[in-house]
Amino acid sequence: MAAAISRVFPNTQHRLCQWHMIKKYRDELKKLYKEHEGLKIKLLTVINHPLTPIEFEAAWSELLTEYGIGENDAIKGIWESRHLWVSAYLKPLYCGRMTSTQGSKSVNKAVKKGFCNEEDMHE
Known part of the structure; x- marks a missing residue:
């Protein structure tokens, strides 16, 4: 990774x-x-x-x-x-307030909810 x-x-x-x-x-x-x-x-x-x-x-x-x-x-x-x-x-380093996996999951959820079209994610 x-x-x-x-x-x-x-x-x-x-x-x-x-x-x-x-x-x-x-x-x-x-x-x-x-x-x-x-x-x-x-x-x-x-x-x-x-x-x-x-x-x-x-x-x-x-x-x-x-x-x-x-x-x-x-x-x-x-x-x-x-x-x-x-x-x-x-x-x-700027980390977008992410200091743990929990933080990254919260940010991922916010991005998906506010900035991603659900249909685009399954293509």
Whole structure:
């Protein structure tokens, strides 16, 4: 999908949904949460709070050091894709108020209702 989006919409940037990213690693993260008390809250705070990429990266590094989880595959996967879904990296982008799949579904519904002819959509 990312390749198609960049080809069809060259002036846009493909993003990933935070909810889907966390869900992708849910099982591994659950194991970490059981092993490390307080990790879930701190991880979500690090992901959601920093205002800049520098702040995010500093907080992330601190989190890895505090919990000793830097070699975990889920943590590595979250880190490797951070530019596509962590809000600190996406602030300069206009996203039409979409920050999740739910937001995109709401916008899709509004566009279909107000701007698309139902008959044209089935051709």
